[in-house]
Amino acid sequence: xxxxxxxxxxxxxxxxxxxxxxxxxxxxxxxxxxxxxxxxxxxxxxxxxxxxxxxxxxxxxxxxxxxxxxxxxxxxxxxxxxxxxxxxxxxxxxxxxxxxxxxxxxxxxxxxxxxxxxxxxxxxxxxxxxxxxxxxxxxxxxxxxxxxxxxxxxxxxxxxxxxxxxxxxxxxxxxxxxxxxxxxxxxxxxx
Amino acid sequence: xxxxxxxxxxxxxxxxxxxxxxxxxxxxxxxxxxxxxxxxxxxxxxxxxxxxxxxxxxxxxxxxxxxxxxxxxxxxxxxxxxxxxxxxxxxxxxxxxxxxxxxxxxxxxxxxxxxxxxxxxxxxxxxxxxxxxxxxxxxxxxxxxxxxxxxxxxxxxxxxxxxxxxxxxxxxxxxxxxxxxxxxxxxxxxxxxxxxxxxxxxxxxxxxxxxxxxxxxxxxxxxxxxxxxxxxxxxxxxxxxxxxxxxxxxxxxxxxxxxxxxxxxxxxxxxxxxxxxxxxxxxxxxxxxxxxxxxxxxxxxxxxxxxxxxxxxxxxxxxxxxxxxxxxxxxxxxxxxxxxxxxxxxxxxxxxxxxxxxxxxxxxxxxxxxxxxxxxxxxxxxxxxxxxxxxxxxxxxxxxxxxxxxxxxxxxxxxxxxxxxxxxxxxxxxxxxxxxxxxxxxxxxxxxxxxxxxxxxxxxxxxxxxxxxxxxxxxxxxxxxxxxxxxxxxxxxxxxxxxxxxxxxxxxxxxxxxxxxxxxxxxxxxxxxxxxxxxxxxxxxxxxxxxxxxxxxxxxxxxxxxxxxxxxxxxxxxxxxxxxxxxx
Numbered sequence: 001x002x003x004x005x006x007x008x009x010x011x012x013x014x015x016x017x018x019x020x021x022x023x024x025x026x027x028x029x030x031x032x033x034x035x036x037x038x039x040x041x042x043x044x045x046x047x048x049x050x051x052x053x054x055x056x057x058x059x060x061x062x063x064x065x066x067x068x069x070x071x072x073x074x075x076x077x078x079x080x081x082x083x084x085x086x087x088x089x090x091x092x093x094x095x096x097x098x099x100x101x102x103x104x105x106x107x108x109x110x111x112x113x114x115x116x117x118x119x120x121x122x123x124x125x126x127x128x129x130x131x132x133x134x135x136x137x138x139x140x141x142x143x144x145x146x147x148x149x150x151x152x153x154x155x156x157x158x159x160x161x162x163x164x165x166x167x168x169x170x171x172x173x174x175x176x177x178x179x180x181x182x183x184x185x186x187x188x189x190x191x
Numbered sequence: 192x193x194x195x196x197x198x199x200x201x202x203x204x205x206x207x208x209x210x211x212x213x214x215x216x217x218x219x220x221x222x223x224x225x226x227x228x229x230x231x232x233x234x235x236x237x238x239x240x241x242x243x244x245x246x247x248x249x250x251x252x253x254x255x256x257x258x259x260x261x262x263x264x265x266x267x268x269x270x271x272x273x274x275x276x277x278x279x280x281x282x283x284x285x286x287x288x289x290x291x292x293x294x295x296x297x298x299x300x301x302x303x304x305x306x307x308x309x310x311x312x313x314x315x316x317x318x319x320x321x322x323x324x325x326x327x328x329x330x331x332x333x334x335x336x337x338x339x340x341x342x343x344x345x346x347x348x349x350x351x352x353x354x355x356x357x358x359x360x361x362x363x364x365x366x367x368x369x370x371x372x373x374x375x376x377x378x379x380x381x382x383x384x385x386x387x388x389x390x391x392x393x394x395x396x397x398x399x400x401x402x403x404x405x406x407x408x409x410x411x412x413x414x415x416x417x418x419x420x421x422x423x424x425x426x427x428x429x430x431x432x433x434x435x436x437x438x439x440x441x442x443x444x445x446x447x448x449x450x451x452x453x454x455x456x457x458x459x460x461x462x463x464x465x466x467x468x469x470x471x472x473x474x475x476x477x478x479x480x481x482x483x484x485x486x487x488x489x490x491x492x493x494x495x496x497x498x499x500x501x502x503x504x505x506x507x508x509x510x511x512x513x514x515x516x517x518x519x520x521x522x523x524x525x526x527x528x529x530x531x532x533x534x535x536x537x538x539x540x541x542x543x544x545x546x547x548x549x550x551x552x553x554x555x556x557x558x559x560x561x562x563x564x565x566x567x568x569x570x571x572x573x574x575x576x577x578x579x580x581x582x583x584x585x586x587x588x589x590x591x592x593x594x595x596x597x598x599x600x601x602x603x604x605x606x607x608x609x610x611x612x613x614x615x616x617x618x619x620x621x622x623x624x625x626x627x628x629x630x631x632x633x634x635x636x637x638x639x640x641x642x643x644x645x646x647x648x649x650x651x652x653x654x655x656x657x658x659x660x661x662x663x664x665x666x667x668x669x670x671x672x673x674x675x676x677x678x679x680x681x682x683x684x685x686x687x688x689x690x691x692x693x694x695x696x697x698x699x700x701x702x703x704x705x706x707x708x709x710x711x712x713x714x715x716x717x718x719x720x721x722x723x724x725x726x727x728x729x730x731x732x733x734x735x736x737x738x739x740x741x742x743x744x745x746x747x748x749x750x751x752x753x754x755x756x757x758x759x760x761x762x763x764x765x766x767x768x769x770x771x772x773x774x775x
Contacts, residue, residue, distance in 0.1 A: 010400075010542050010773045016755060017488035017772060022507045036376060039321060040309060047313050088500035094318045094338060097376045 024080030028057065030109065030180050031074045031083075033090060034064065034098040041095045045072070050090055053079045058111075060175035069097070073109075073180045102180050109180040112152045115162065118169030120145040129167060135161045146171055196224035196325045197356040199364070200289070201230045203332040206364050209260050211628055212726070213238055213247040217264025218304060218463040219291030222356035236628065236657060239649040241268050243621040245275020246647065248286045250622030252279075253608045254583060255629040256413070258340050259286040265293055266304030269350075270311070274615060277315040279346035281612025282434060283407060285339040286346045287332075288312075292321070308351050317345030322352065325360040333370045342379030343498040344411060346596040379497065383514030383522055391469070391493040392511045392526045398467035398491075399539035400773065401427045404450065404479075407434030407611070408472015408496055408602045409516050414438065418471065419518035424532055425526070426540060428547055430458040432473055433596055436607040441600040442580075447547070448605050451479040452748050453593045456554035456765070459746075461547050461755040464773040468493045472516045473503040476612070477751075485608050485753035489774065495519050546773070557760050558742075565714050567591065567666045567738040571598040574636055574664060577721045582634040582662075583626050585609060587619040587643025590672035593744040595638045617646030623661045624654050634662065634725070641667040642691055648700070655705040662724050663733045665697055668740045676743050680758075701733035710735040 035041050049056055058075035076083065083101065090099045095126065102109075119125045128147055132139055135157065141148035151161055155178065162170070194202075200223050212235045216224045222700070227235055238244035241263040248259030263272050267288040279286045293302040309321045319339050320331045328351070335347040365373070395401060409418060415438055422429050422445050429439045430447040441448060447458035462468065468490040474477070480486040483506060494501075495516055496510040502511040512519055558568040571594050574582070584599055585608040586592040592609055595646035601607045601645055608626055610618035644665050654661055669692035678686050701708030707727050709720040717736065724732040745763075747758045757765040 010539070010546060013772045013774050015772065016485065017755075017774075018484045019486060019488045019506070021484055040313070040319075043310070044313060051314055085500065085504055092498070092500055094374060094377045134768065 018044050019124075022081055023083075024082065026077065026079050027103070028077050029083045029101055029103045030077060030107070030178065031076065031087060031090070032100050032102055032180055033074065033096055034071050035071045035072060035093075036065070036095040037068050037070045038095045039071075041093075044093055044095070045074070045090065048084060048093070049074070049076060052078070052082055052086055054082075060177040060179050061139065062179075073178050075178060100182070103180060106183040107180050108183055109154060109178045110152055111155055111158055111176055111178045112150065113158050113162075113173060113175045114148060114150055115165065115173045116146050116148045116171040117165045118145060118171055119147050121168065124168050125127070128168060131161065137161065193359050193361045195222060195226065195356065196328055196351070196358050197226035198230075199325070199328050199360070200332065200351070200356065201226045201233065201468065203329050203364050204233060204260065205230075207258070207333070207336045209233055209258075211236055212260045212262050213244040213251070213625065214262030215241050215244055215264070215268060217268045217291065219293055219353045220262060220268070220289075220356075220416065221291075222287070222353065223262070223291070223351075233559070235620065235623075238621065238653050240647070241271035242274050243647050243650040243653065245286070245288070246278070246615075246618050246621035247270045247625035247628075247650075249275060249279050249282075249284045249618075250585060250625030251609060251629040252284050252286050252625075253282075253622070254605050254626035256411075256605065257285075257629070258336055259625065260289065261286060262289040264291045265308070266306050268304075269306055272683070273311060273315070274314050275611075276346050276348060278610050278613040278615045278618060280315045280317065281343050282610065283411065284346065285344035287335045287339050288346060288348040290348065290350045291356075292352040294349045294366065295323070295352045296354070308348065312348050315346070316348050319348040319350070321350045321402055325355050325358045326362050326575045328355060329362060329364040330370065330373060333365055334374060337367075337370050337374070338377065342377075343408075343501075353580055355528040357363055367628060378447070380415045380499070380513045381497070381515040381518055383495070383512045383519035385522070387510055387512045388519065388522050388526055389489070391512060392523060392530060394467055394491055394510065395425055395527065396428075396467065396530060396533065397535050399536045400465045400543045401425070401467040401469065402461050402465040403427050403429040403439075403448070403471060404432075404462065404473055405429055405435040405438050405471045406432040406473025409435055409438035410472075412472060412497075412516035412748055413604060414471075414517040414520055415440075415604055417517055417524065419443070421520060421524055424527065425534065426542070426544060427469070428461055430454070430462060432476070432479055432611075433609065434611045435473060436596065437601040437604045438603040442602060452481065452596070452750070453746070455548055455556055456746055456757065456759065457550035459748065459757060460550050463754045465490050465568035468492045470496070470508070471520070472496060474501045477505070480505060481748045482751055482753045485755065507660070554746075554759065561739070562714050564739045565711060565717060565736055566740055567594050567668070567736075568598045569714060570664060570666060570717055570736045570738065571595055571638060573717050573721055574638065575599045577718065577725060578634050578636065582636045583608065583630060583639055584636050585619045585623040585626055586637070587639045587646075588616045589640045589643060590668075590676065590742075590744050591638055591640040591643070591666035593673075594666070616640075616643040618643070620644060620661075620663060621647050621650045623663070624650060624659050627659050627661050628657070637661055637663040639665050640672060641665055641669065641694055642671045645694070651701070651704040651706055651731060651733075658729050659731060660728045661731050663731060664721075665733065665735050666738055667694075667697070667735055667744060668738050668742070669694065670740060673744070675741070679741070681749070697733050697735040701731075706731045708733045708734055708735065710737070712737045
């Protein structure tokens with residue numbers, strides 16, 4: 001009878017062993033994609049991310065200098081390990097040319113917002129104009145009761161501006177979502 | 192030359208060397224059917240349901256390694272294909288699905304028989320296309336074939352609006368180079384990184400208790416010779432997944448057979464205790480790993496796979512090698528030979544093989560025999576013997592599928608064809624028809640369950656029409672057996688909605704459709720029925736085996752549990768496994 005319970009001269013121990021399972025941190029990732037501008041490419045990307053149970057927090061798409069090639073910037077909150085998987089799957093899409101997770105790479109990111117601020121109250125117009133100047137924003141549309149302000153910059157800068165004008169009353173707002181690009185040189189001082 | 196879009200479709204399919212189209216016509220695809228009729232050189236198999244057509248194309252592709260083609264009309268024709276599309280996606284089967292679509296100007300209008308099939312299948316295709324102009328039609332079709340068969344294979348769907356099949360154009364069919372160049376974002380990585388291959392070789396030479404874990408990727412890559420050479424040269428035991436069966440001959444002394452939920456005791460014990468796991472074209476599916484924390488807990492892992500997204504998906508690996516399994520294995524062998532093919536711990540390696548021999552002898556695959564009732568495992572053993580182990584076997588999904596995996600011994604790739612990833616009941620019979628058409632000189636056995644067979648049994652008429660002599664062995668227990676087994680084991684025998692004892696008389700059904708029917712109710716009738724069935728070569732045969740109703744598939748690792756929780760062949764929990772922790 002063969003020895004089925006013992007070991008054929010191999011060392012044994014009594015306690016079970018466990019494999020270490022990689023668990024990622026959940027945080028916001030910023031992913032850039034260069035894609036061929038084919039029918040359904042955005043839907044494919046959205047389907048892939050939604051399929052992981054994640055929501056797209058920010059998205060910007062636009063043509064590049066090359067004809068038929070678009071560039072996207074995606075913001076997704078998710079587990080590092082799962083995002084790594086998402087990036088690999090995005091790379092597999094037939095129409096994707098380049099996919100990068102810039103989260104841990106030095107990069108430049110910018111966003112544009114249009115904010116329609118209620119300025120009918122006395123002193124509001126002056127106060128808002130002062131803020132616009134401080135933030136190097138611009139007023140792009142004026143009515144007796146509103147200013148529409150265009151502001152560009154980092155997410156933090158735009159959020160800070162919004163917090164300051166919120167007390168006046170925000171009628172409407174639109175944000176583009178981030179565009180991002182890897183830095184080549186040393187980081188410039190933020191404006 | 193000016194010709195219709197529909198003619199371009201047929202012209203392109205011929206260019207791709209398509210022998211069979213499995214399909215079903217309808218309004219939006221009629222032009223293509225007309226072109227098919229006028230051309231007359233591609234054989235069309237008229238399935239009785241589009242799902243059947245899809246699985247036939249899969250069976251053909253899985254049996255031959257060529258791209259299968261399934262075709263349907265828009266709307267319900269297309270939605271009926273969806274299960275087969277998903278099935279092909281999960282098992283990486285190269286199939287091109289062609290669907291008719293309503294005319295371009297009606298798209299989005301809720302037109303008659305309109306669905307957004309490209310939207311519906313986006314998440315279950317490797318890629319899909321909606322053709323927007325006749326000029327791009329031949330390129331898209333050729334891209335579809337190229338994408339389907341290269342890299343990690345998979346289904347590609349091409350949706351063609353009716354007006355495009357009717358328009359005229361003189362656009363030419365692009366050559367292969369042009370097709371490649373038209374897809375700059377698609378470059379399957381085949382070669383494997385040499386540094387990683389060297390690291391893998393080092394681990395293989397250093398290992399004391401190595402195991403090869405081989406999946407469907409090795410079948411796709413046709414890497415049997417390389418695998419056998421590696422296993423023999425390095426004396427490494429080999430376990431295969433359900434999809435990997437046949438990639439390594441199962442009668443080989445180093446074969447551990449299947450691992451995982453219904454894997455053998457010795458395969459699971461070997462994987463649990465190994466110190467090096469070499470995964471070859473496998474994807475660490477949950478039916479293989481069980482509880483991830485306890486899967487090969489001491490092992491370093493080398494993972495060879497053509498799909499970078501498969502690597503470190505479920506389990507983090509130590510040495511990832513992205514590439515074609517055959518090419519990478521060849522390089523690995525070259526490297527091993529260059530290093531002198533000398534293992535560092537020959538004594539431990541010898542004892543490891545002895546240990547596994549002990550496990551094999553102690554717990555072979557077995558079942559309780561009976562001369563009173565037909566045991567399902569007995570039927571499969573008899574089919575194995577009667578066909579001398581040389582038949583192609585296709586199955587549905589459930590107990591019969593697992594018994595077919597366990598009790599038929601497979602020796603060549605593409606011999607065992609079943610729905611592994613999606614687990615599609617009803618897959619086996621139409622897949623068997625496709626397999627038989629693709630490999631007419633092989634005996635094809637469809638080992639099916641009574642529950643699975645009934646899901647696609649309308650294709651019996653198809654098999655009769657085209658005189659396809661598939662042998663269908665129904666393992667008839669009058670239950671949805673696998674669900675019943677789980678209810679028995681995990682739901683205190685509350686058999687909720689699994690009784691199928693009200694069923695057609697399968698012998699009469701066969702006869703009604705123009706096929707041949709046999710029934711066996713006693714063990715001694717089993718072999719006779721199989722031998723009779725083997726004599727029929729001009730039409731399909733149904734063999735209705737009335738088997739022990741409550742037989743279970745064992746051994747079994749319950750879902751999400753560790754190999755330590757294995758239920759053995761006698762229904763007892765594995766006690767030995769609990770005290771078997773090899774270290775060193």
